[in-house]
Amino acid sequence: MNIKQLEHLIAVAEARSFSRAAERLFITQPALSRSIQALEDDLGAPLFDRIGKRIELTPLGSHVLTRAARLVRDAGELARSADIFRQGAGGALRIGMGSGPAAMLMAPLLCHMAERHPGVKLGITRGPLAQQLVQLRAGQLDALVADARSIAPAEDLVAAPVGELRTCFACRPGHPLLAHDTLGFEQLLAFPVASTPLSDEVARLLVAAYGPAALPEQMVTLQCEDVASLVDAVGRSQALFLGLAAAARAGGLAELPLRPRLDARARFACVTLAGRTEAPLLPAFRAFAAGLLQD
Secondary structure, X not given: OOHHHHHHHHHHHHHOOHHHHHXXXXXXHHHHHHHHHHHHHHHOOOOEEEEOXXXXXXXXHHHHHHHHHHHHHHHHHHHHHHHHHHHOOOOXXXXXXXXXXXXXXXXXXXXXXXXXXXXXXXXXXXXXXXXXXXXXXXXXXXXXXXXXXXXXXXXXXXXXXXXXXXXXXXXXXXXXXXXXXXXOHHHHOOOOEEEOOOOHHHHHHHHHHHXXXXXXXXXXXXXXXXXXXXXXXXXXXXXXXXXXXXXXXXXXXXXXXXXXXXXXXXXXXXXEEOOOOOOOOHHHHHHHHHHHOEX
8 A cells, every 4th residue: 555546546536437537647547447456455345336337435435535635635744844854944953052152153043043944943952062962862962063172082973163263361341451451361360260161172272371370270260151151240340251252252341462362262063973864954054153153
């Protein structure tokens, strides 16, 4: 039994004639008769009574016709949904984001999807990288965006680079440190430093540039996963922000004229599970992310 046979059943029942139904279906009458016969053989009983030149549905035929109409309609809707899904106008996209990517991507992505892909169900998950990797492997996320250097190599993960952003020290406008044309690192230590958890590579860069006092575990006194909250806190206090320069600018903070300048960049990757069929909109999401995760 297949959908085509059910379509033939419906056509014959509507036309009340094999010959007229065959014309509508653009097939020969013998081919249509064989299709109906095969369906009757599968069901083990006749679907039509042949009364002279007339045909009538048997009681089973009437029952099957009702179910067939629903199945054919559902199959057509399924094909339509699949077509929409392939085009990215439907379906779902589930993205996990680290604190840095979320600060740059989350609000723009929500707006972009609402305006350009209103039929897609978008879900954004925030949380620690370890938790999001578990969700990715469990099929609860289609992809996640995080600092590539924080992701340990694994055979089941595919990490595609999507952009780099410069990091800096920043403060609120009117902060006392902005009265200096240039600053040494030791001058920063007089104030609290706010940051998200930093990778080992960033820690090495800080120590190489400014010495042991720049070790994040010693220097950072205000730490949380949410960049927006850190930026807001720095904008309301004397604390300094250590993080993405783009996030600092977006939050109204001013970059400090530190010398030597901090030469560290966050490298972001879109991480997916190897061998899993991608959501149709995922390539477009990568391109969208790459357009925003650049200085």
